[in-house]
Amino acid sequence: xxxxxxxxxxxVKTFPARCDIYKENDRVLLTLEMPGxxxxxxxxxxxxxxxxxxxxxxxPHGEGEFKxxxxxxxxxxxxxxxxxxIDRNSIEASIKNGEARxxxxxxxxxxxxxxxxxxx
Numbered sequence: 001x002x003x004x005x006x007x008x009x010x011x012v013k014t015f016p017a018r019c020d021i022y023k024e025n026d027r028v029l030l031t032l033e034m035p036g037x038x039x040x041x042x043x044x045x046x047x048x049x050x051x052x053x054x055x056x057x058x059x060p061h062g063e064g065e066f067k068x069x070x071x072x073x074x075x076x077x078x079x080x081x082x083x084x085x086i087d088r089n090s091i092e093a094s095i096k097n098g099e100a101r102x103x104x105x106x107x108x109x110x111x112x113x114x115x116x117x118x119x120x
Contacts, residue, residue, distance in 0.1 A: 013074040017055065017100070021080075026111055028086070028104040034076050035098035042100060044093045046082070051091075053078040053100070085110040 017032040034042070036057035043054045055076035082088075085106050092103040 013072070014077045015074055016078050017053070017076045019078065026106050028106070030080075030100075030102040030104070032076075032078065032100040032102070033098065034095070034100050037076065037095065037098060037100070039095055042093075042095055044091075044100075044102060046088050046091065049081055049083070051080045051082050051102070051104070053080075053102070055100070 017034045019030055019032045021028065021030050023029075032053065034055045034057070036059065037055035041056040041058065043052075045052050053076070057073055057075065059071060059073045082104065087105045087107045090105040092105075094101050
């Protein structure tokens with residue numbers, strides 16, 4: 001292979017996943033793009049007021065050697081601060097087709113409520 005085509009061996013890098021965050025009535029939803037990450041290589045945890053998301057992207061190795069390798073391997077790492085309105089015991093997560101979805105439910109006492117007006 002000529003020097004012009006040689007690329008240095010990729011180091012494993014950590015990079016943020018692209019994420020959309022939006023709020024629905026009683027929950028906050030996070031959708032993260034994590035191509036190449038499956039359930040076994042995804043870890044989501046809460047430490048204090050931080051929601052921490054780690055994913056490992058493994059690339060398959062063939063029998064031969066790479067001449068050019070542009071698809072990057074690496075680890076995803078993302079952290080978000082969550083406040084006291086989030087119920088830490090009811091966080092749910094799933095991953096499908098490289099898209100992780102995390103549901104943060106809002107505590108019952110933090111949800112808006114309608115006050116009944118009594119006539120006296």
